[in-house]
Amino acid sequence: MxxxxxxxxxxxxxxxxxxxxxxxxxxxxxxxxxxxxxxxxxxxxxxxxxxxxxxxxxxxxxxxxxxxxxxxxxxxxxxxxxxxxxxxxxxxxxxxxxxxxxxxxxxxxxxxxxxxxxxxxxxxxxxxxxxxxxxxxxxxxxxxxxxxxxxxxxxxxxxxxxxxxxxxxxxxxxxxxxxxVDREFAPVARDAAVLARIGVPLGKRYCLVVGQGAPYKNHEGALRAFAHAFGRVPDMDCVMVRRRGGSGAALEQLAASLGLAGRVHLLDAIERPDLVQLYSGAEALIHPSLCEGFGNPVAEAMACGCPVVTSNVSAMPEVAGGAALLADPRDPAEIAAQLRRVVEDRSLAADLRRRGLERAAELxxxxxxxxxxxxxxxxxxxxx
The missing domain is CATH 3.40.50.2000 (Glycogen Phosphorylase B;)
Structure with missing residues (x-):
């Protein structure tokens, strides 16, 4: 047969x-x-x-x-x-x-x-x-x-x-x-020399913003929230990693108008190990997007043990899975209040780091x- x-x-x-x-x-x-x-x-x-x-x-x-x-x-x-x-x-x-x-x-x-x-x-x-x-x-x-x-x-x-x-x-x-989220995103010890090479001044704490320079990323709102939270905290800077977009000059002008001249560092696309170092050393990720399909920076930051403050709309609450602080992305004062909570309450920051690592492991x-x-x-x- x-x-x-x-x-x-x-x-x-x-x-x-x-x-x-x-x-x-x-x-x-x-x-x-x-x-x-x-x-x-x-x-x-x-x-x-x-x-x-x-x-x-x-x-x-x-x-x-x-x-x-x-x-x-x-x-x-x-x-x-x-x-x-x-x-x-x-x-x-x-x-x-x-x-x-x-x-x-x-x-x-x-x-x-x-x-x-x-x-x-x-x-x-x-x-x-x-x-x-x-x-x-x-x-x-x-x-x-x-x-x-x-x-x-x-x-x-x-x-x-x-x-x-x-x-x-x-x-x-x-x-x-x-x-x-890629397993390359994991906590590493803060290395001041590496951070200085990337563009973070020695001795400075910093909040981090990551994402392309499109309007939906709401980088202007992130900068206004940072100024509201830490405008009078001179040892706190803002680092913005922006893959592309022609609004860098406008953000620099906004930073100057908010009294943040010299404290906002705009970086182009960087190598992944440097990004992991930035996430790991940041006081918090500021991610007030108006909309996301998923929102990779939220997952990446959590995987590196970085506390996250993100939007209470679109996919961000879903991705964070209860391991981030949420705020109205159109309200810089509300975002700022959540940022101050993370920075001023060390037990809260530690809890967010723990919960973020657990959540990232599920992704x-x-x-x-x-x-x-x-x-x-x-x-x-x-x-x-």
């Missing part, structure tokens, strides 16, 4: 082009998929689309192949017709992890939509003239993702609620795969990858 032919492995493509020269929250998500999925699913073949600016391989796992793609993940070719840039013949499932569903895909797809700010508050993302073009780009790509993806993954219950609010017809297809990237794999298998099973 002739036996049935062996089943072919599922062929899954993942767009990994966000793993490029600059760090990003989406890049952290993609890195977790690349790190864990090949081991979790040895019965699958993964095709990883690689950014042309990245020279080293994404993975050396035997069930992985990589295709270098010259066009960017958030470029016009991707939006209009991705097969113009890469041959996807034979792919059974495509995972788009960066908010938009590419055009021209013939196979079923899963799109990770981190947030829908480009649909609800585009002015929070990019208020400059170029932002109008970005708004149309993301509106088209996200709307298509919500309408056509076999499943829509998102990284928090808060984001799921917002997606369903604007697209109730997609409710049954929206699933939370909660983000994690596991391997579990995130496994949750995405379950979605892959669900869609593939429905196609057979």
């Amino acid at each position: 002739i036996g049935a032919p062996p089943s072919l492995p599922a062929r899954i493509a993942i767009d990994c082009r966000y793993l490029g020269p600059r760090p990003s929250g989406i890049g952290e998500v993609v890195a977790a998929l690349v790190r864990h999925l090949p081991e979790l699913a040895p019965d699958c073949e993964f095709t990883l689309l690689r950014n042309a600016l990245r020279r080293e391989p994404l993975s050396r796992a035997p069930n992985v192949r990589e295709l270098v793609v010259g066009s960017p993940a958030n470029g016009p070719v991707t939006l209009l017709h991705l097969p113009l840039a890469v041959d996807l013949t034979g792919i059974d499932l495509f995972h788009a992890p960066a908010n938009i569903l590419p055009g021209g895909l013939a196979m079923p797809s899963i799109t990770t939509v981190h947030d829908v700010m480009w649909l609800t508050h585009p002015e929070w993302c990019n208020p400059r003239p170029w932002g109008l073009i970005e708004h149309h780009f993301y509106r088209h790509g996200i709307t298509r993702a919500l309408a056509r993806s076999a499943l829509v993954a998102t990284v928090s219950e808060a984001s799921r609620g917002e997606i369903i609010r604007i697209a109730p017809e997609a409710a049954a297809r929206v699933v939370v795969t909660r983000s994690g 596991d990237w391997r579990a995130f990858a496994a949750a995405n794999l379950a979605l892959y298998r669900r869609v593939l099973a429905s196609e057979t």
Whole structure:
């Protein structure tokens, strides 16, 4: 008797082009998929689309192949017709992890939509003239993702609620795969020499702000809250790590107007060990975002034993899981009051550090990858 032919492995493509020269929250998500999925699913073949600016391989796992793609993940070719840039013949499932569903895909797809700010508050993302073009780009790509993806993954219950609010017809297809935090983020001893090299003056305590320079991060509100809390505390500085954004000069002017000249240190993107040192040595993280899909700095700070003061809206309370102090992000006085509590009450600070470490331990990237794999298998099973 002739036996049935062996089943072919599922062929899954993942767009990994966000793993490029600059760090990003989406890049952290993609890195977790690349790190864990090949081991979790040895019965699958993964095709990883690689950014042309990245020279080293994404993975050396035997069930992985990589295709270098010259066009960017958030470029016009991707939006209009991705097969113009890469041959996807034979792919059974495509995972788009960066908010938009590419055009021209013939196979079923899963799109990770981190947030829908480009649909609800585009002015929070990019208020400059170029932002109008970005708004149309993301509106088209996200709307298509919500309408056509076999499943829509998102990284928090808060984001799921917002997606369903604007697209109730997609409710049954929206699933939370909660983000994690890399284990490289862990407490380290304060090293004054390292901090001085980074840009923290010797002998200064500091509060920390981390995130790209987009309006939704509310860095102006963070600075006003810091001034309200510590304007008359000369040994307390504010360190702001801002990956990108053209508002640095405006923040420096605001700092001067608030009487903080010389006490606010604006840093560009820095290496991860230096960021871990900053988190570990800070009196508190100030994170008064207006909206987040997840809010990586909250998780990273907790993992490094840094007390967190963050917003009482969007995904921040969910990510903090009761291990942070919350405040209205539009009320600098309320944020300032919470900051003073952390700095002045050492037992509270110690309790926040303990609870933060416990909460961060629950935010596991391997579990995130496994949750995405379950979605892959669900869609593939429905196609057979």
